[in-house]
Amino acid sequence: MTEQKFVDRNSAGRRRNDKSHKAILQAALDLLEQDGYRALTIEAIAAQAGVGKQTIYRWWPSKAAVVLEAFTANAATQIPQPDTGSLRQDLQEFFAATLHAGGERTALVLRSLMAEALLDPEFAEQFLHIFIYARRNALGELLTRGVQRGQLAADVDINFLLDLVYGAIWYRVLVQHAALDEVLMEQLVDMLRRYNPA
């Protein structure tokens, strides 16, 4: 599995030189914010982090891989797993955290990573396993608890509901025709509640 290889590679990197590893990830985030994804280069990341280019290439195959790890390791983008007993409450907390993590800087990174995934099948595989599936699993567990508590119909197709939620969010991030805002999050909660038991 590409995912496993990728993770092992980084764990090894971390063990070998935790300080350089962190400096590289921080440099990638800083340069991304400053110059944007397209202008970002491995050379610039290396210079900013005070390491050699080969140090970066030893741990990551491409700038997209560095950015993906920097992004997913960033505490600000972590989403909690609420379990309050109420589906509505769980969803509201989950979506509030999603929105909080989803500012313009995050949207910029997501658009860049998706563009890269669309042009590079190997990176697409990493992006799918490290980011897309992780988010689907988190919300999927929350919805499964809703089914178990009888707050969602027992025969609901959770994978389809995940496509509706993440589809709408990604569509707004990518197409940029409308804001990713609280109104959207409330509308998504309302939509999911229409799948309650008849």
Added chain:
Amino acid sequence: MTEQKFVDRNSAGRRRNDKSHKAILQAALDLLEQDGYRALTIEAIAAQAGVGKQTIYRWWPSKAAVVLEAFTANAATQIPQPDTGSLRQDLQEFFAATLHAGGERTALVLRSLMAEALLDPEFAEQFLHIFIYARRNALGELLTRGVQRGQLAADVDINFLLDLVYGAIWYRVLVQHAALDEVLMEQLVDMLRRYNPA
């Protein structure tokens, strides 16, 4: 408006030399299928169409613009506007046509155009106006007729419903974790029918 400029440019091109114009669009589609988007070049399109590179650049600013026009001009990707009096029937016909137009060749073109839009803000504007909004308007009119006939709640937010539908479709096209199939289309019709008047 970028869209207007783009359209004028092509109309002028069509008037000047309709045969070359068509040959270029057909060459773009043929080469796209044969070699994929990334390998596609203006040089190759010109050679295949039997025209000079400058003829293409006179009418289109980039290969993405050629592909966008070739794609939207292709009859196979046209979606009808059913108006049967039944929201369910209209939706089923609309989604059947969407699915029919959405084979693997179409998905490949859509992924390429989205990647280009994510990397090129000027092309993103054209893509938004020539493709994204055209599809939203078509389904939006269908849903508006559903509201007028009392088959959808009067206070429904049609723009949100369009985000749910096109979000789920685009998410499957881009992420490729699951098929764009009849099951998804039936689930989308069922989802929209949950917004019927209380």
